[in-house]
Amino acid sequence: MLATATPHSLASGAAGRGPFAGFGDLLASEFFKLRSVRSTLWTLLGAVAANVVLAALAALFLVSRLSSQELASADHIRLSLVGLHLSQIAIGVLGVLAITSEYSTGMIRATLAAVPRRRMMLAAKTLAFAATALVVGSVACFAAYFAFQAFLPSGLLKSSLGDPGVARAVAGGGVYLAVLGLLGLGLGAILRSSAGAIAALFGLLFVPVILLSMLPHSWQTSVGPYLPMNAGDAMYSLHRETSGLSPAGGLGVLSLYAAIALTIGFTLMKHRDA
Secondary structure, eight states: OOOSOOOOOOOTTTGGGOTTTTHHHHHHHHHHHHHTSHHHHHHHHHHHHHHHHHHHHIIIIIGGGSOHHHHHHOOHHHHHTTTHHHHHHHHHHHHHHHHHHHHHHSHHHHHHHHOOOHHHHHHHHHHHHHHHHHHHHHHHHHHHHHHHHHHSOTTSSOOOTTSTTHHHHHHHHHHHHHHHHHHHHHHHHHHOOHHHHHHHHHHHHHHHHHHHTTSOHHHHHHHGGGSHHHHHHHHTOSSOOTTSOOHHHHHHHHHHHHHHHHHHHHHHHHHSOO
16 A cells, blocks of 8 residues: 655654644544555445445345245344455455555655654554544445345345344444454554465454364354454344354454554554664
8 A cells, every 4th residue: 555645744842742742633644645545445445345236146146045944043134244254354454554555665664754653653543544444334334234125025034224233233344344454453563564464364363263163062152252253243243142242242352352453563663663
């Protein structure tokens, strides 16, 4: 990711105006860097398109093939958000690139020369990315839900946002994408390598689930809910699984993974050379 602008220098006069002096300008600069890169726009559009298109396809071709027993037990919110399996890749990669691209291009040296307070720079970058990912993720999930409802066969799995739990589950999908992106940003800050951080992110998401499926059932029910992907699933599920976490519990567990990665990233940012 190559941005077209760097933040103005916050070094001059900032020390005397408090620890957050210049943070607003720095935040505006990080928003500008994020939106000025064409790959950011295409990645976010791809995330929205994946959600909407796959939701419509699921409504058109999958729902009519479900048996009456399957329809009775189906979680139609998870069906409508089937596109999250693709859009999570886009948002996760974007979270990584939000920080690692500056290292790969060498732009991080210019950024840190302009903003010697490294943690404040990373805080602004984190906040700018989180706000963008949350807005785009929420739009993608609500658009997918409405597309799914619009293309459903008559009388099957129909619902509205006013039904119990529906709005919460759809919004949970958007929050899941934002938190997943922050996990990617944290790993990017730790590893400073796009390839390494992306591999670490998706290894953390997919490999434990595969390994756990080979272990005894008691392990799957006791450990499984606390894996990152399973915790994320709980956030946008309409019905809680017997051994699964609640939506709030899933948010808490996934946020903890992201918080740990970001905390390590903030610590290393202070002590390592650019």
